[in-house]
Amino acid sequence: MRYTLTIRESHRDALESMLLRDDGREGAAYMLCGTARIREDPWSG
DSSP, rough: OOOOOOOOHHHHHHHHHHHHHSSSBOOOOOOOOOOOOOOSHHHHH
């Protein structure tokens, strides 16, 4: 079975800003994900 994760660019940017810090310290985050049974691409439909 194949899984993919799709998130909005704004959410990715927010995660990146929290995880990749300028002070060199590590960041951490949790993401709550679910599953969908979609047989076609939700963006091109």
